[in-house]
Amino acid sequence: DSSSLYEKEKYPHRRLNNYGGLGGKYDTRVYPAKSLCSHCGLCDTRFIHYVKDSCAFLNQHIGELEYAVHGKERDLEKENELYFGVHLDMLAARMKQPLQGAQWSGIVTTIATRLLETGKVQGVVCVTNEESDRFQPKPILATTVEQIFASRVNKPTLSPNLSVLDAVESSGFTRIAVIGVGCQVEALRSVQSRLGLEKLYVLGTPCVDNVTRKGLDKFLRTTSSSPSTVVHYEFMQDFRVHFKHDDRVIGGNGKRWEETVPFFGLKTNELKDIFAPSCLSCFDYVNSLADLVVGYMGAPFGWQWIVIRNETGLEMLDLISSQVETMPLSSxxxxxxxxxxxxxxxxxxxxxxxxxxxxxxxxxxxxxxxxxxxxxxxxxxxxxxxxxxxxxxxxxxxxxxxxxxxxxxxxxxxxxx
Ligand code: FAD
Ligand code: SF4
Structure with a gap:
């Protein structure tokens, strides 16, 4: 029974492994979704009691939650809703002054910072990394601008963001923001009413092809010609993977090297087993249940793609209106x-x-x-x-x-x- 499992594994994140969750045999023994578990973090908290109804892999109920969160389900007859979910608007945007070290231009980090600075929230759930390992996720409930800043850039590994929900509850905060990907957000929305919050802001990113920490090593080894110096990578709209390297590798332009590898050159046969089974089973690429989604793939190269799902999403985007340039999307x-x-x-x-x-x-x-x-x-x-x-x-x-x-x-x- 799930509650006794929680008692047995009270401090699972002390034994983080390459999944960002429990290691080895525990991965399948402890987590209720077994091999499909994305280690979203819910089951590292007392909210494991609700896992049967909340887990994105045990009870996919996006339609029901869309209705609860946005007031309507997506209209399957409208192509943009069929693909991108319920939304009020979509646009391309980028920070006028890109945030150093962010994944793209840093829209997510800037919105989260503004939410805190304006007093709209008392804390922000986001994910930093372990000091010893830039790619090992370490979720936190950030209460300072510095902590939010430290969480910028993707950790392209399964991340137990919801593992801080117990800390959220014990903080007594009533207004928080959560940054997360689709499976984390589906579980969060399922337990939202139990968190005792007055206001929750959900700032999402799309997510796909996430990997275990070990899988990430294999991906870098197989795909980059300098795996140990990679600090950042992204599959981009020009059909290439862009790897940014640290200052040990300088490119022809005298700046840090940006290596590109065409998608079609990936060693698919070797890479097939690196993606987490949860990500190979996911149909919520576009993060249907966040209030605001910040990605890139619907926008021109170099721009970010913004999906405003509801009024709360609009409120978040308004916070940075003077700091971003925007333009309509095209196709x-x-x-x-x-x-x-x-x-x-x-x-x-x-x-x-x-x-x-x-x-x-x-x-x-x-x-x-x-x-x-x-x-x-x-x-x-x-x-x-x-x-x-x-x-x-x-x-x-x-x-x-x-x-x-x-x-x-x-x-x-x-x-x-
Ligand atoms: P930043 O300001 O750098 O902030 C990044 C935020 O992401 C931080 O707040 C951090 O807390 C959070 N974060 C980092 N890693 C994780 C994680 N593993 N789980 C949960 N939260 C995390 N966009 C697309 O359009 N298409 C894609 O295919 C796509 N794939 C993605 C795959 C992954 C694994 C992730 C994490 C994101 C993906 N995105 C994708 C989103 C995109 O890469 C950027 O994260 C997004 O555009 C925000 O950029 P930014 O500069 O505003 O973010
Ligand atoms: Fe629990 Fe999340 Fe894993 Fe589902 S995906 S079993 S909710 S940790």
């Missing part, structure tokens, strides 16, 4: 054939020679999907891949776990058996 190209081609290529673990990958990267960057069509390309590719993964590995949950919007998206493609 061009046609993703369909590229997605269809990617399905068997990934499934069979095909890897192209690097010169072919480079060439293909240049061509698709020039002629391929852009703006919102690029975002749809990424969503379609991941949903079809994840559907096949679930069908083959967890057929018993396929029916209840895949939301209707995802089924409609997947139905556009021909999938192998």
């Amino acid at each position: 061009s190209g046609n993703r369909k054939q590229a997605v269809q081609n990617s399905i068997p290529a990934y499934d069979q673990g095909m890897t192209l020679p690097m010169w072919v990958a480079q060439l293909l990267g240049v061509v698709i960057d020039k002629l391929g999907p852009k703006g919102l069509e690029y975002a749809r390309f990424s969503i379609d590719s991941h949903f079809t891949r994840n559907y096949l993964y679930l069908k083959r590995n967890h057929p018993n949950i396929l029916q209840r776990h895949v939301p209707e919007y995802a089924r409609r998206i997947i139905e556009q493609y021909h999938l192998p058996q």
